[in-house]
Amino acid sequence: xxxxxxxxxxxxxxxxxxxxxxxxxxxxxxxxxxxxxxxxxxxxxxxxxxxxxxxxxxxxxxxxxxxxxxxxxxxxxxxxxxxxxxxxxxxxxxxxxxxxxxxxxxxxxxxxxxxxxxxxxxxxxxxxxxxxxxxxxxxxxxxxxxxxxxxxxxxxxxxxxxxxxxxxxxxxxxxxxxxxxxxxxxxxxxxxxxxxxxxxxxxxxxxxxxxxxxxxxxxxxxxxxxxxxxxxxxxxxxxxxxxxxxxxxxxxxxxxxxxxxxxxxxxxxxxxxxxxxxxxxxxxxxxxxxxxxxxxxxxxxxxxxxxxxxxxxxxxxxxxxxxxxxxx
Amino acid sequence: xxxxxxxxxxxxxxxxxxxxxxxxxxxxxxxxxxxxxxxxxxxxxxxxxxxxxxxxxxxxxxxxxxxxxxxxxxxxxxxxxxxxxxxxxxxxxxxxxxxxxxxxxxxxxxxxxxxxxxxxxxxxxxxxxxxxxxxxxxxxxxxxxxxxxxxxxxxxxxxxxxxxxxxxxxxxxxxxxxxxxxxxxxxxxxxxxxxxxxxxxxxxxxxxxxxxxxxxxxxxxxxxxxxxxxxxxxxxxxxxxxxxxxxxxxxxxxxxxxxxxxxxxxxxxxxxxxxxxxxxxxxxxxxxxxxxxxxxxxxxxxxxxxxxxxxxxxxxxxxxxxxxxxxx
Numbered sequence: 001x002x003x004x005x006x007x008x009x010x011x012x013x014x015x016x017x018x019x020x021x022x023x024x025x026x027x028x029x030x031x032x033x034x035x036x037x038x039x040x041x042x043x044x045x046x047x048x049x050x051x052x053x054x055x056x057x058x059x060x061x062x063x064x065x066x067x068x069x070x071x072x073x074x075x076x077x078x079x080x081x082x083x084x085x086x087x088x089x090x091x092x093x094x095x096x097x098x099x100x101x102x103x104x105x106x107x108x109x110x111x112x113x114x115x116x117x118x119x120x121x122x123x124x125x126x127x128x129x130x131x132x133x134x135x136x137x138x139x140x141x142x143x144x145x146x147x148x149x150x151x152x153x154x155x156x157x158x159x160x161x162x163x164x165x166x167x168x169x170x171x172x173x174x175x176x177x178x179x180x181x182x183x184x185x186x187x188x189x190x191x192x193x194x195x196x197x198x199x200x201x202x203x204x205x206x207x208x209x210x211x212x213x214x215x216x217x218x219x220x221x222x223x224x225x226x227x228x229x230x231x232x233x234x235x236x237x238x239x240x241x242x243x244x245x246x247x248x249x250x251x252x253x254x255x256x257x258x259x260x261x262x263x264x265x266x267x268x269x270x271x272x273x274x275x276x277x278x279x280x281x282x283x284x285x286x287x288x289x290x291x292x293x294x295x296x297x298x299x300x301x302x303x304x305x306x307x308x309x310x311x312x313x314x315x316x317x318x319x320x321x322x323x324x325x326x327x328x
Numbered sequence: 329x330x331x332x333x334x335x336x337x338x339x340x341x342x343x344x345x346x347x348x349x350x351x352x353x354x355x356x357x358x359x360x361x362x363x364x365x366x367x368x369x370x371x372x373x374x375x376x377x378x379x380x381x382x383x384x385x386x387x388x389x390x391x392x393x394x395x396x397x398x399x400x401x402x403x404x405x406x407x408x409x410x411x412x413x414x415x416x417x418x419x420x421x422x423x424x425x426x427x428x429x430x431x432x433x434x435x436x437x438x439x440x441x442x443x444x445x446x447x448x449x450x451x452x453x454x455x456x457x458x459x460x461x462x463x464x465x466x467x468x469x470x471x472x473x474x475x476x477x478x479x480x481x482x483x484x485x486x487x488x489x490x491x492x493x494x495x496x497x498x499x500x501x502x503x504x505x506x507x508x509x510x511x512x513x514x515x516x517x518x519x520x521x522x523x524x525x526x527x528x529x530x531x532x533x534x535x536x537x538x539x540x541x542x543x544x545x546x547x548x549x550x551x552x553x554x555x556x557x558x559x560x561x562x563x564x565x566x567x568x569x570x571x572x573x574x575x576x577x578x579x580x581x582x583x584x585x586x587x588x589x590x591x592x593x594x595x596x597x598x599x600x601x602x603x604x605x606x607x608x609x610x611x612x613x614x615x616x617x618x619x620x621x622x623x624x625x626x627x628x629x630x631x632x633x634x635x636x637x638x639x640x641x642x643x644x645x646x647x648x649x650x651x652x653x654x655x656x
Contacts, residue, residue, distance in 0.1 A: 030407050031403050033407070036364040042361070042370075046416070050419055052458065087466045088374070089375070091378055129462060136374075140372075152357075217358060232357075
């Protein structure tokens with residue numbers, strides 16, 4: 001297939017994504033122009049993804065696009081921001097043979113998540129690299145002037161909650177790498193989906209703006225990320241391992257001895273919201289999560305002190321060897 | 329030297345860059361929070377740079393940082409926007425031996441241009457890659473609600489202007505690649521500087537907001553970029569090659585037969601402003617450029633029709649084989 005140059009590439013695959021959208025200027029000018037809504041502040045976050053490091057080269061291109069958007073949307077959700085738009089830069093391997101088909105599928109993934117999350121493309125760049133495919137996304141969202149979900153607001157006595165289920169994504173990656181064998185059917189598909197297509201929680205983040213005391217999204221592993229809240233807030237965190245929500249697929253792997261509960265809370269890429277709230281707000285938290293349509297579980301308590309403690313069903317501390325996943 | 333993990337890296341090198349700046353939240357939260365100034369719109373642009381493609385691996389790290397910022401500031405300048413801040417993602421080669429020293433120099437380059445251009449770091453990401461060092465920057469600026477410099481406003485009869493001098497950067501790259509030999513001393517240093525450290529023109533861009541009809545920054549070569557204005561505006565552009573401003577160093581290379589004038593207008597990375605304005609605004613344009621402290625030259629005229637025409641001193645058309653540089 002004919003190899004397209006930079007301008008044709010942008011025009012052909014990405015310009016249709018901004019049709020009818022005045023702020024992107026058809027991706028044809030030097031910059032996009034965005035009018036911030038009155039009374040709102042802008043939340044901005046950036047994440048890079050490298051093929052073979054943050055996604056597998058065999059992952060479908062439409063899912064790679066959606067993952068690149070979703071890990072950023074997850075950061076916005078963790079601030080309580082309403083996702084608005086993003087810029088994207090793509091470094092494509094110079095010898096990439098299926099580049100045009102890959103870009104077409106990539107753009108279809110973008111289009112799909114534009115609809116799902118109400119976000120829009122604002123600009124970008126496409127370059128060639130002698131290295132692996134590399135994607136960088138900077139995402140923007142709006143947040144009310146008088147509040148935000150920071151990491152630093154947890155106080156002793158607060159409840160600790162987490163959304164969804166924990167550990168699926170790490171298991172999905174292990175399945176794709178054949179580190180976990182003999183798993184087929186719906187469980188395999190579910191876990192791979194959770195790795196390739198995280199489910200960020202912007203509705204929940206916004207719903208928590210008035211009630212949560214601290215929040216972040218779980219990207220490096222539950223224990224390690226809880227440590228970030230504890231450190232930023234100057235407190236200790238205590239969670240009960242049996243209370244951490246796990247999927248049926250993960251529970252089945254634990255039952256069959258193919259995984260251990262402690263691994264689930266130390267694997268990365270969950271992109272669930274981990275947050276704290278005063279005990280008095282417990283009912284309000286549960287109501288708001290239900291309104292947002294996101295399942296949450298109360299898994300522990302903030303205490304005076306420092307560090308993260310994980311206990312079993314009778315309150316004995318569980319040793320955590322690997323506290324989380326370091327991407328770098 | 330000890331290799332630092334992702335968090336330590338960010339904290340050690342980049343956190344000092346945001347000291348005393350509330351919006352970046354110490355680079356320690358999920359996103360930065362920016363309050364847009366009332367009555368302003370936001371211009372946003374993104375560019376990626378790959379080692380060996382957009383800069384040389386031998387380029388000093390502080391200059392690589394400044395170039396990554398400046399190519400984006402140049403895009404903001406071309407919209408007439410006042411640069412405000414940026415996000416940056418770095419993909420560092422996993423086997424990079426001098427990573428810590430490189431990052432230290434890189435951060436010092438950022439700090440230097442924070443002061444020069446009044447911009448600030450808002451967030452970012454640092455990941456490892458098996459490929460070449462890759463940098464992606466998304467830059468933001470503020471622009472008044474009622475005007476902007478677009479590419480599409482040029483009209484038949486308008487003057488064509490360009491800032492600074494054209495072709496130096498391409499010559500600087502040729503010198504670094506030893507494609508031009510026997511050049512030492514101040515001329516060599518000047519041309520290399522122009523390649524490694526472009527001089528974006530945000531003051532000029534803002535000064536032109538009320539008088540220019542169209543503008544962009546010259547990144548792909550004067551002829552090719554003028555073609556973008558012509559196409560977006562639905563007009564033709566005619567420039568006189570002898571009127572295109574060249575530096576003393578470039579003129580010396582032309583005199584000695586080591587370069588040709590026509591190559592200067594087809595090489596990339598100039599990052600000067602190319603713009604059009606109605607003939608009646610000529611005096612205003614010259615005054616505003618002088619106030620902004622940026623030299624400009626009037627090099628041609630917008631005509632009805634389409635395409636870009638380059639003529640010599642007696643009005644004969646000059647054949648242009650290579651119209652510009654395609655990065656992709």
